[in-house]
Amino acid sequence: MVDHDRLFKELISTFFIEFLELFLPDVLKDIDRDTIQFLPQEILTDVTSGDKKTIDLLARVKYRQQDTFFLIHVEAQSYSQAILTKRIFQYFARLHEKYDLPVYPVVIFSFDEPKRPEPTNYSVTFPSLDVLQFNFAAIQLNQLSWRDYLTQRNPVAAALMSKMNV
Known part of the structure; x- marks a missing residue:
């Protein structure tokens, strides 16, 4: 069985600049590219239930021409989940x-169904x-048209077009 979560993490961490360039260009223009540092995987424990959740990808970056940093948290979501918005908020608060x-939270939705926009x-x-x-x-891939990314010279676009709306 293919570990989609691991593949997404590897793709985005390997081509982080290209990921930002493709989907979050306004964030990319605000960072000093030479300061990107991937932090170790965070394991967050819900003290009430004992559930452990692992943060997918966390990068510490510096604002361009400033001495301050912020975090970019990228969560890959391969299925629709009713409680996702609350979980992302909890991750944000703990981080x-x-x-x-400051934390810039991003969720990349890679599921085929449902086709409706996620909250x-x-x-x-x-x-x-x-x-x-x-x-x-x-970034909900099934809401994007692969045709819009066909001419992009970006490895992230090439890798994710198959998950886009065909």
């Missing part, structure tokens, strides 16, 4: 707490107060 750095925010609201509005960047 922010541990590293005391990209998590909120906590009351009738009289919006307590939390958390958003993350989403």
